[in-house]
Amino acid sequence: MLYLIFLSVVLVVFYTVLRLRNLDIWFWSYLKFMTKKLTRNKPKVTKVYFCIADHYEPYWGKATKEDAIRRVRRWHCEYIPQAEKYTDSDGNHPIYSFFYPAEEYDEEAMTMISDIVHKGFGDVEIHLHHEDDTAENLRTDLNDFIRVLDEKHNLLRRNEQGQLVYAFIHGNWALDNSHPDGAYCGVDNELKVLEETGCYLDMTMPSAPDRTQTKKINSIYFAKGKAGVCKSHDKGVNVKPGRWQKEGEILMVQGPLGFNWKRRKFGVLPRIEAGELSHDAPPTKGRINLWLNYGARIEGVDDHIFIKLHTHGANDKNLEMLLGGGLEGLWSNLDNMVCENPEYSLHYVSARGMYQKIKELAIQ
DSSP states (O other): OHHHHHHHHHHHHHHHHHHHTTTTTTHHHHHHHHHHHHTSOOOSSEEEEEEEEEEOOTTTTTOOHHHHHHHHHHHHHHHHHHHTTOOOTTSOOOOEEEEEEGGGOOHHHHHHHHHHHHTTSEEEEEEEOOOSOOHHHHHHHHHHHHHHHHHTTOOOEEOTTSOEEEEEEEGGGOGGGOSTTOTTOOOTTHHHHHHHTTEEEEOOOOOTTSTTOOSOOSOEEEEEOOTTOSOGGGSOEEOBTTBOOOTTEEEEEOOOOEEEEEEEETTTEEEEEOOEEBTTBOOOHHHHHHHHHHOEEETTEEEEEEEEEEEOTTSHHHHHHIIIIIHHHHHHHHIIIIITOTTEEEEEOOHHHHHHHHHHHHHO
């Protein structure tokens, strides 16, 4: 009897700890992922595809136009000189993915970012913050921004049917109205609107420790919106050779998510590793090893790892970390740890480049 009481107390405490950091959403998926990892055959050479998806918000913190332009100007002046010092296993320089928020559009800022893109060092995709929205208004806002990016800046591409297409990251993580109280979105079946307006790829996840985090982690899969249903991307069909995109589906590429047992809260609880680059979470050699461990793979293709990191690179503190040595330190460590390791080959890609490689492996 005492044993059962003790066990019950332990289970209650364990579940409470999980709930405090919203770990109950994805903890069991983490255990499943780690178990599968133990049984995976280790290839002789693993190709690592590396992408930084920046939630690039020049007006972060309600900045003035002067401050916003100052932030972008520093990126315009310093990013290329830093990036051109480094190359991957194919001799390509790092390429940066600027997910620019539609509601913060500034022609002067976008012109500078476009210059980085047209010189071959970046891509622009779409980011969006919205709340209490409707499907009709969302569709209009997206189509208007798509038209601006294409007609004024020549930034987007077209698919085989001639439609302008884009990759997407949802502001405040609330993709498909996934916030528990409906905040930061408001559009049920948002995935359907995204797909109809040309979204071919979503890179919103992971969002842990937020409640918007999906059960599915460290995955590359297809999600499809359902009428009247929120958070349809909580589950989906894994990409694998012979299984590619069907009508209505959006490719979901998740960044690494797991535990960092070398960094512990109160010296006991492991901290969450969610692939974020920030002033208080700079890139380190230890974190690179975690990204390699938690990187997403195509089902059945063990010799390719897809690592998608995220940041808010226009935030002043993050900007200083990234351009003040953080990015160069990251690229240098990647060069030393991956490029010079015969077990790996390193490939810098944009969000678009990552999509293309995944598609190539799936349809071959």
